[in-house]
Amino acid sequence: MSKAAWGGGRFVVEDAGPEQIVTPEDFTEEQLMLAETVRSFVERDIKPRDAEIEKLDYDLTVRLMRKAGEVGLLGADVPEAYGGLGLDKTSTTLLAETLSPASSFALSVGAHTGIGTLPIVFFGTPEHKNRWLPLLASGELIAAYCLTEPGSGSDALGARTTATLSEDGEHYILNGSKLYITNAGFADLFIVYAKVDGTHFSAFIVERNTPGFTIGPEERKMGIKGSSTRPLFFEDARIPSGQLLGEVGKGHLIAFNILNIGRFKLAAGCLGGMKEAIQLSAAFANQRKQFGKTISSFPLIAAKLADMNTLAFITESMVYRTAGLIDQSLSQADLDGVDGGLQAAKAIAEYALECSINKVFASEAMDTVVDEGVQIHGGSGYIQEYKIERLYRDSRINRIFEGTNEINRLLIPATLLKRALKGELPLMEKAQALQRELLNPTPLAAASSSSALSKPIAILSVLKKVFLMVGGLAVQKHGLRLEREQEIVAALADSMIDMYALESSLLRSLKLTKKESSDADRRDNPIDMTALFAEEAAERAGQRSRTILAALEKGENLRIQLSVLKRLLRFEPTDLSVLRKRISSRVIAAESYVGY
Structure with missing residues (x-):
């Protein structure tokens, strides 16, 4: 694979090949066995205690987390040298997805293994790692991540918690508070962010028994009720100076x-939730009868299942593609070196843009899937006896966790533009070349009928051209002030999300077609779902781009741009009901998510 093809944001200006992505069809036997270990643990140890966990039983949650540590589930991201499994990100992503049906318990584990433990894995000193990682991997210690404050959420650098070095240099004195801290009720170790001397944003490892450190009462939440969420307070809390994590003033890197990573792992959790909702809904639709027929036989219900399954397939394709990209990036870093x-940080930041894309798409896709799941259940979907009710409530937080979707939408184009300005992406060069092409138009090539994927391929190509056309115009008009035009930036982000989603699904389908050339059943469903998503993405691109152009141009200039847009998006419509019928028939027969 070429280095350029794997660069963050490069999908906007270059086309990747099927061989450059990781897909679920590439899982090894070892990875599948790990997933089965998690699945068995959830079925045997978690689901029978689900009602107790939802009542927020600290002792039970801690006992179960230590049991998860015994089977290796808490040490997946911890290097083997410190008692963990040292797995790649593709494997740990699969584990996060598979753990998702554990509901609130999955969140407790995810907060511990991800944002709670990874700061020490990546940024801890050898002393930090030797002291804490073995205990975190076993579950003997539970971790929490403490960033949000009453006055700063998305604006993390606006934190007001302060840290002052004592006169003898032995301690940092912390003062301030944190809000909405997952695992706070039973965590032993806290990754806390504070500003040294009120200015230098830094990270600290804080132990639970630290004098001056207290924990407030549990928050009463809409969902994820079985997870602990409490505020923290620091009043002259003395933190040993050796528990500074990273360097003073470099806390933002951590x-x-x-x-x-948290955003990306959240997407994996959402994927697991979508699959569970599809299984519950398909089984219910096959059992529930109205007018003498099962409701799964009604086209409107079947269409919902088709759309739900398609969203899960697209998410799955994106998530594992991104896992492969992060693995590739981290493999080139010397994590054990002096500047590990x-x-x-550099390796992870390479795909910051893709992590945000995954987070936004997956969290909103899950909301759609669980909402439709409730609708399929009818009145039963509003009753706590049916788990779809819980999934509906639990899902809503995902659009707020790890940076709101609004903030992530602003970050996506901003990160792309920054990379372009640094010379890391030929973004403006591609936009200018497209403008010259559009000024001297040639007849557009029609999508070939020789391949079932030829039209999605053509649509993806056009989506990229439309983005460069509209985005280039936005940059020309507003320059670096574009970030103030949040509606335009968010619309551009949605364009990038659709491009990455469609390309991920398309590349997966192409890869599967080559791999399974003799098995039509294994490739037909991915092709149908890719085609369905492509058609809808093209429709969204037209509507979205017209809105942006109307904000950028007026009069004759606007009419010229709209004419170009119409010519680019001139596709003959496909009968989507046929695609939905084929997809839904497979889901209904399997009573579960069907990837291929």
């Missing part, structure tokens, strides 16, 4: 890059 933390 916070933002761990959040990138900085190398890790």
